[in-house]
Amino acid sequence: MLLSQLNRSLPSSSVTTIAAVSVATVAAVWLFYRGARHRRRRSPPGPPGWPLLGNLPNLPRPTFLAAHADWRKRYGDLVSYRLGARRFVVLNSYAAVKEALASQEFGDVFSGRMNSNYINSLTHGKGIVSSEGELWREHRRFALKVLRDFGFARAGTEDSIHQELQDLRDQFNTAGEAGVDTTEVLCRAIANVISVMLFGYRAGSQDDRFEAFLAATQENLQGGDLARFIPVGFPLLYQIPGVMRLLELLGVDVYVVQRNLKVTHGFCQMQIDAHRAQLAGVSSPNDFLDAFLMEQEKLNGRKKDHTFDDFQLKRTLTELFVAGTDTTSNTIRWALLYACLYPECQARVQAEIDAQIGRNRLPEHRDRKRMPYTLAFIDEVQRFATLAPFAVLHRCTRDVEFMGYDISSDDLIMTNLYGIHHDPELWSSPEAFQPERFLAVDTGEYQPNEHLVPFGVGKRACLGESLARQELFLFIAGILQQHSARLHPDSVKNLEDIKIGSDGIVHAPGAHRIIFSARQPQRIADDSC
Numbered sequence: 005m006l007l008s009q010l011n012r013s014l015p016s017s018s019v020t021t022i023a024a025v026s027v028a029t030v031a032a033v034w035l036f037y038r039g040a041r042h043r044r045r046r047s048p049p050g051p052p053g054w055p056l057l058g059n060l061p062n063l064p065r066p067t068f069l070a071a072h073a074d075w076r077k078r079y080g081d082l083v084s085y086r087l088g089a090r091r092f093v094v095l096n097s098y099a100a101v102k103e104a105l106a107s108q109e110f111g112d113v114f115s116g117r118m119n120s121n122y123i124n125s126l127t128h129g130k131g132i133v134s135s136e137g138e139l140w141r142e143h144r145r146f147a148l149k150v151l152r153d154f155g156f157a158r159a160g161t162e163d164s165i166h167q168e169l170q171d172l173r174d175q176f177n178t179a180g181e182a183g184v185d186t187t188e189v190l191c192r193a194i195a196n197v198i199s200v201m202l203f204g205y206r207a208g209s210q211d212d213r214f215e216a217f218l219a220a221t222q223e224n225l226q227g228g229d230l231a232r233f234i235p236v237g238f239p240l241l242y243q244i245p246g247v248m249r250l251l252e253l254l255g256v257d258v259y260v261v262q263r264n265l266k267v268t269h270g271f272c273q274m275q276i277d278a279h280r281a282q283l284a285g286v287s288s289p290n291d292f293l294d295a296f297l298m299e300q301e302k303l304n305g306r307k308k309d310h311t312f313d314d315f316q317l318k319r320t321l322t323e324l325f326v327a328g329t330d331t332t333s334n335t336i337r338w339a340l341l342y343a344c345l346y347p348e349c350q351a352r353v354q355a356e357i358d359a360q361i362g363r364n365r366l367p368e369h370r371d372r373k374r375m376p377y378t379l380a381f382i383d384e385v386q387r388f389a390t391l392a393p394f395a396v397l398h399r400c401t402r403d404v405e406f407m408g409y410d411i412s413s414d415d416l417i418m419t420n421l422y423g424i425h426h427d428p429e430l431w432s433s434p435e436a437f438q439p440e441r442f443l444a445v446d447t448g449e450y451q452p453n454e455h456l457v458p459f460g461v462g463k464r465a466c467l468g469e470s471l472a473r474q475e476l477f478l479f480i481a482g483i484l485q486q487h488s489a490r491l492h493p494d495s496v497k498n499l500e501d502i503k504i505g506s507d508g509i510v511h512a513p514g515a516h517r518i519i520f521s522a523r524q525p526q527r528i529a530d531d532s533c
């Protein structure tokens with residue numbers, strides 16, 4: 005009654021303002037209450053924050069990575085800070101990460117995923133990366149099995165990688181002294197490998213729907229900008245009338261995730277429809293999508309409420325594609341960049357390729373075991389660059405005491421992989437690029453180091469590690485087999501920015517061009533000498 009009177013007597017903009025102020029007040033009280041609850045408990049140390057905003061103004065200083073490195077130095081193994089309503093707990097040391105993610109006691113507690121209402125409204129908690137509990141376990145198991153059948157164990161993936169490698173080499177030859185911006189060509193090559201595994205489909209150059217799909221997945225993965233913090237730290241803002249509009253007017257792309265998911269799900273649905281139409285004639289699956297649809301059909305006949313529905317399929321396809329593309333392609337970009345910056349390392353990799361493979365056939369997975377220096381070089385690239393500096397956010401699933409501090413249910417857990425990979429207590433001269441650290445001093449054999457964890461730790465560790473390792477080896481060895489890489493003179497001018505790289509979920513090198521020169525023919529040892 006009172007409200008309807010108010011409604012009639014006030015212009016609609018005033019009603020909106022009153023509503024906005026009321027919701028903001030409730031939000032403020034709620035945030036204060038939550039903050040007070042945490043203050044009463046023993047919270048891991050961290051930087052002091054601002055009312056309502058938390059530590060948002062402290063990030064990035066000057067980059068997200070630099071701010072975390074500073075906090076690690078100041079506060080130690082376990083750091084907490086706040087973005088709006090959400091508390092983040094950063095695991096900074098290898099010991100803390102192992103204990104939290106891989107121990108009997110805590111492994112399950114810290115294996116949840118972010119549960120923002122806004123994000124859930126878009127993903128319905130489905131897929132693998134963003135799902136939890138029994139759904140996650142069932143589909144992670146299924147995906148691992150199918151990818152193992154199709155990918156890692158099958159020669160088909162090697163053929164698919166070889167095809168992309170040949171294409172890349174042709175592009176490098178054509179580019180000549182103009183050099184190549186490796187971002188796009190490598191992303192496309194890796195996207196094709198995963199697309200063949202998922203959809204049985206290799207994109208041509210004129211495929212607009214695939215282009216849009218690729219662009220949407222990439223945009224959703226990039227950036228640590230404000231638009232991406234809102235669903236995590238300030239989900240209530242979506243419910244305050246006018247706020248999103250205001251942010252849009254201020255140039256914040258608040259619906260970026262939503263818009264891109266519409267594109268990726270649309271592409272996946274198109275692929276699902278096409279596969280389903282052909283399924284009757286398929287006796288054994290040709291790709292991941294076939295395998296999922298066949299499982300779905302099997303369960304349709306047996307169970308009423310199974311989880312192999314189309315939305316779960318769309319989420320899984322999108323997530324596997326996203327997780328498998330930019331990660332691998334940007335690791336290869338770092339490898340080629342470091343090959344330019346450390347020519348003596350490049351020369352050693354090439355010498356090993358010449359000795360173990362020669363130039364007349366493409367590298368194969370089985371060559372790995374005879375190539376310790378190349379493996380050491382790849383490990384050092386993964387350590388030095390750390391592609392996913394904070395892995396993927398985990399969520400604490402219940403109140404728990406950990407390392408003497410209280411961690412609350414719904415706190416978001418960050419794994420500081422970058423910090424671990426640059427920890428002077430674990431690595432000698434961590435800021436030096438030294439592949440030799442992965443070789444045994446006396447024998448020169450490849451010696452993996454347990455503190456190198458680019459694929460994460462514990463139950464949530466990367467599901468595509470085997471595929472990624474296969475791709476890294478074949479692409480890096482295959483490129484350096486035929487070409488020598490050097491940085492384009494224009495890029496040398498921006499070297500510092502290139503090395504700092506991007507500041508998002510994925511740590512990619514800054515834009516640069518590389519000149520790929522065809523290597524001189526290999527000299528055959530002359531027995532008569």
Ligand code: HEM
Pocket residue numbers: 132133134144323324327328329331332335391392395396397419458459460461463464465466467468469471472
């Ligand atoms: C060099 C390449 C790659 C790197 C550095 C990498 C790294 C990671 C990291 C750090 C995580 C998070 C672990 C955690 O939450 O604690 C992760 C998760 C994941 N990765 Fe990768 N990854 C790579 C390639 C791939 C590929 C090729 C695929 C797909 C075939 C893939 C699929 C996934 C999936 C599905 C998850 C989520 C697992 C889960 O939540 O259970 N990744 N990856």
